[in-house]
Amino acid sequence: METSTCSKKIVQLRSSDGQLFEVxxxxxxxxxxxxxxxxxxxxxxxxxxxxxxxxxxxxVESWNRRLQEKRGEIxxxxxxxxxxxxxxxxxxxxxxxxxxxxxxxxxxxxxxxxRAGEAIxxxxxxxxxxxxxxxxxxxxxxxxxxxEKVFQQNAWxxx
Amino acid sequence: MPALVNYGGNDDVRAGGLFFSKxxxxxxxxxxxxxxxxxxxPRKRSRVAAPFFLDLEEMASAKDEPKPCSIDVLxxxxxxxxxxxxxxxxxxxxxxxxxxxxxxxLSGIPAAEIPxxxxxxxxxxxxxxxxxxxxxxxxxxxxxxxxxxxxxIRLAAVTIGAGARxxxxxxxxxxxxxxxxxxxxxxxxVARACPSLRLLSLWDVPLITDAGLSEIAxxxxxxxxxxLARCPLISDKGLTAVAQKCPNLMSLTLESCSGVGNExxxxxxxGCPQLKSLAIKNCPLVGDxxxxxxxxxxxxxxxxxKLQGLNITDVSLAVVGYYGKAVxxxxxxxxxxxxxxxxxxxxxxxxxxxxxxxxxxSCxxxxxxxxASIAKCCPSLKQLCLRRCCCxxxxxxxxxxxxxxxxxxxxxxxxxxxxxxxxxxxxxxxNRELKTLALVKCMGIKDVSSWTAPLPSCISLRSLTIRxxxxxxxxxxxxxxxxxxxxxxxxxxxxxxxxxxxxxxxxESSQGLVKVNLSDCVNLTDTSIATMVKAHGSSLKVLNxxxxxxxxxxxxxxxxxxxxxxxxxxxxxxxxxxxGVAVLASARQLNLxxxxxxxxxxxxxxxxxxxxxxxxxxxxxxxxxxxxxxxxGIGSLEEKLWWCDVLS
Numbered sequence: 001m002e003t004s005t006c007s008k009k010i011v012q013l014r015s016s017d018g019q020l021f022e023v024x025x026x027x028x029x030x031x032x033x034x035x036x037x038x039x040x041x042x043x044x045x046x047x048x049x050x051x052x053x054x055x056x057x058x059x060v061e062s063w064n065r066r067l068q069e070k071r072g073e074i075x076x077x078x079x080x081x082x083x084x085x086x087x088x089x090x091x092x093x094x095x096x097x098x099x100x101x102x103x104x105x106x107x108x109x110x111x112x113x114x115r116a117g118e119a120i121x122x123x124x125x126x127x128x129x130x131x132x133x134x135x136x137x138x139x140x141x142x143x144x145x146x147x148e149k150v151f152q153q154n155a156w157x158x159x
Numbered sequence: 160m161p162a163l164v165n166y167g168g169n170d171d172v173r174a175g176g177l178f179f180s181k182x183x184x185x186x187x188x189x190x191x192x193x194x195x196x197x198x199x200x201p202r203k204r205s206r207v208a209a210p211f212f213l214d215l216e217e218m219a220s221a222k223d224e225p226k227p228c229s230i231d232v233l234x235x236x237x238x239x240x241x242x243x244x245x246x247x248x249x250x251x252x253x254x255x256x257x258x259x260x261x262x263x264x265l266s267g268i269p270a271a272e273i274p275x276x277x278x279x280x281x282x283x284x285x286x287x288x289x290x291x292x293x294x295x296x297x298x299x300x301x302x303x304x305x306x307x308x309x310x311x312i313r314l315a316a317v318t319i320g321a322g323a324r325x326x327x328x329x330x331x332x333x334x335x336x337x338x339x340x341x342x343x344x345x346x347x348x349v350a351r352a353c354p355s356l357r358l359l360s361l362w363d364v365p366l367i368t369d370a371g372l373s374e375i376a377x378x379x380x381x382x383x384x385x386x387l388a389r390c391p392l393i394s395d396k397g398l399t400a401v402a403q404k405c406p407n408l409m410s411l412t413l414e415s416c417s418g419v420g421n422e423x424x425x426x427x428x429x430g431c432p433q434l435k436s437l438a439i440k441n442c443p444l445v446g447d448x449x450x451x452x453x454x455x456x457x458x459x460x461x462x463x464x465k466l467q468g469l470n471i472t473d474v475s476l477a478v479v480g481y482y483g484k485a486v487x488x489x490x491x492x493x494x495x496x497x498x499x500x501x502x503x504x505x506x507x508x509x510x511x512x513x514x515x516x517x518x519x520x521s522c523x524x525x526x527x528x529x530x531a532s533i534a535k536c537c538p539s540l541k542q543l544c545l546r547r548c549c550c551x552x553x554x555x556x557x558x559x560x561x562x563x564x565x566x567x568x569x570x571x572x573x574x575x576x577x578x579x580x581x582x583x584x585x586x587x588x589x590n591r592e593l594k595t596l597a598l599v600k601c602m603g604i605k606d607v608s609s610w611t612a613p614l615p616s617c618i619s620l621r622s623l624t625i626r627x628x629x630x631x632x633x634x635x636x637x638x639x640x641x642x643x644x645x646x647x648x649x650x651x652x653x654x655x656x657x658x659x660x661x662x663x664x665x666x667e668s669s670q671g672l673v674k675v676n677l678s679d680c681v682n683l684t685d686t687s688i689a690t691m692v693k694a695h696g697s698s699l700k701v702l703n704x705x706x707x708x709x710x711x712x713x714x715x716x717x718x719x720x721x722x723x724x725x726x727x728x729x730x731x732x733x734x735x736x737x738x739g740v741a742v743l744a745s746a747r748q749l750n751l752x753x754x755x756x757x758x759x760x761x762x763x764x765x766x767x768x769x770x771x772x773x774x775x776x777x778x779x780x781x782x783x784x785x786x787x788x789x790x791x792g793i794g795s796l797e798e799k800l801w802w803c804d805v806l807s
Contacts, residue, residue, distance in 0.1 A: 105233075
């Protein structure tokens with residue numbers, strides 16, 4: 001691929017489902033995994049076995065925006081707003097934040113892990129136990145008497 | 160054609176595509192070979208056949224699919240990143256109740272990893288229910304888990320709940336669930352979440368090992384008291400870890416920990432300069448080396464030493480005697496390998512200058528000689544208690560009592576060579592301050608047929624206990640009355656040979672009896688009880704007539720009339736009836752706190768309303784084995800006296 005006039009290097013990434021993405025090398029350095037791959041001189045396109053195209057698209061976009069923010073092209077507030085609303089959809093119940101967290105964990109991108117973790121925690125913090133279980137479809141695996149005890153232990157939290 | 164096509168038999172699969180049985184499971188994503196270029200999720204039509212570049216708009220339109228990821232697929236480290244960002248204790252407690260996995264991860268978050276948020280003032284002013292015991296000073300909590308409730312899950316829940324409310328200060332685990340008991344995992348959760356833990360007590364928790372104890376040591380550097388009983392997997396390694404990381408340790412108790420030996424004790428001695436209390440019981444690997452090193456290292460601080468059932472010899476006692484400069488309480492039990500010389504050397508090392516209280520049980524090495532040395536060399540000795548020391552004779556007792564200048568309290572139990580003559584002879588020249596004397600199950604104590612020598616005068620004696628000495632009867636009691644005119648507390652339980660005649664002189668000579676225990680004195684009747692109550696009603700606070708079968712309502716009448724300050728009254732197995740209870744209840748001036756009518760076969764339902772009247776001050780009521788009172792009767796009484804603890 002042609003590099004732009006500012007001699008930025010581009011790397012190619014391939015998602016787990018075979019789609020190719022282009023991204024600035026500088027932006028890609030947000031991920032520790034990619035940083036290692038680039039420094040080791042692995043050939044393009046760099047394969048990301050655990051990130052699918054949908055998620056990778058969002059992540060690449062977030063890296064680009066972060067790069068823009070670093071260069072002063074957008075403000076920090078705008079970056080945060082984008083992250084909250086577009087990337088993590090923190091106002092709507094949606095599984096995106098979880099996917100982003102999963103991918104960010106694989107890619108070892110501290111900033112995204114922090115943001116995604118924060119968003120999900122914020123989302124569940126006002127839910128009751130039952131609501132959390134329903135939303136995430138988690139099965140209650142406590143023995144009945146254990147659950148009672150845990151409940152009693154923290155009963156003040158339920159008023 | 161790849162061999163993978165159609166292997167699941169689903170209609171959705173297109174030719175040339177990979178088939179995924181469950182889209183949500185990323186671990187099923189197979190590594191894509193470079194020539195395979197089509198991906199067909201079962202829900203979507205195949206869109207592409209060749210690699211293409213990112214198209215954001217197309218990605219956006221795909222977003223109205225059902226959510227692709229579920230939180231359950233998140234590996235533990237991701238769930239950790241979410242849960243550690245939960246802002247408050249309440250939220251964390253809620254999350255802890257969701258599932259076992261969430262509870263486990265939450266309890267694994269060290270206190271340091273929770274990001275601190277700026278606290279805004281809470282304008283709503285939440286009122287939290289105070290349902291836990293709070294240790295006064297700085298909001299530290301105490302938690303106790305017993306047998307079936309002691310599981311790792313419960314422990315994790317406790318640490319999360321306590322962490323939100325100021326932190327756990329004391330944790331006691333007594334017993335463990337039979338199949339899901341407390342293990343090192345539970346202790347790790349405690350170690351991470353309770354950095355200000357001060358007291359840890361683990362009894363009968365067989366699954367914990369050195370690893371768990373080491374984690375506690377690393378995570379709880381403020382630990383002050385450690386109490387381990389019957390934890391066979393704990394060894395010197397665990398103790399060494401505690402020694403290295405918990406310099407504030409003040410009290411160590413080890414009971415039946417078969418893995419602990421000398422090295423662990425040595426490490427504690429070196430690493431814990433504040434050690435004040437040491438108790439080691441039935442640890443077979445502990446020997447002279449361990450005891451000697453810990454006692455000598457902690458010489459400046461060690462105040463209480465208790466050694467029981469250990470394979471130690473005279474050497475250890477010598478070290479205790481020499482290095483025990485700060486020791487105030489010394490308890491030695493069942494030390495079979497220590498001989499007469501051990502006690503002699505211990506005393507004559509002249510180090511036990513501050514010792515106030517010595518208790519020796521079942522040590523055959525205690526002889527007249529050793530005891531005399533103790534009396535001579537321990538100038539501060541105030542209390543001596545000897546149990547099952549069969550070598551002690553009258554001569555030794557006399558020598559001891561005469562030499563121990565500070566003695567205030569002497570208790571002899573099952574010292575069968577002692578006779579009444581010996582006791583009296585000893586009391587002749589006893590310290591002017593002797594306040595308490597107790598003789599329990601001493602088979603040698605028998606009535607003296609005639610006493611010719613001068614009688615001692617013990618005006619300082621306030622408490623006298625003569626229990627279950629079958630040879631002691633009324634005749635001797637008369638002598639006691641002469642010797643001890645200032646008695647306040649008497650305990651004559653189990654003296655079946657005492658009759659009214661014997662008790663009367665004692666009643667007459669005493670000034671103001673406060674506590675009287677006459678349980679199982681089966682030959683006493685209303686006569687002496689009534690006389691006593693009349694004479695000492697203004698001072699009598701505790702009266703125990705458990706098993707005095709001949710006591711009837713007459714005594715109760717006397718109590719009701721005469722006792723103004725009585726606090727506890729025990730009439731178990733007496734012949735009192737409803738009438739007596741009625742009279743007792745009608746006594747307006749009584750402020751009875753504890754009443755027992757257990758096994759009183761004549762007390763019936765009719766007493767219940769009277770008992771309810773008594774209830775104003777009553778905090779304990781025992782109605783066990785009263786066969787004529789029905790359970791619903793007791794139930795309604797319990798409702799009326801809801802502040803009172805009713806046993807039935």
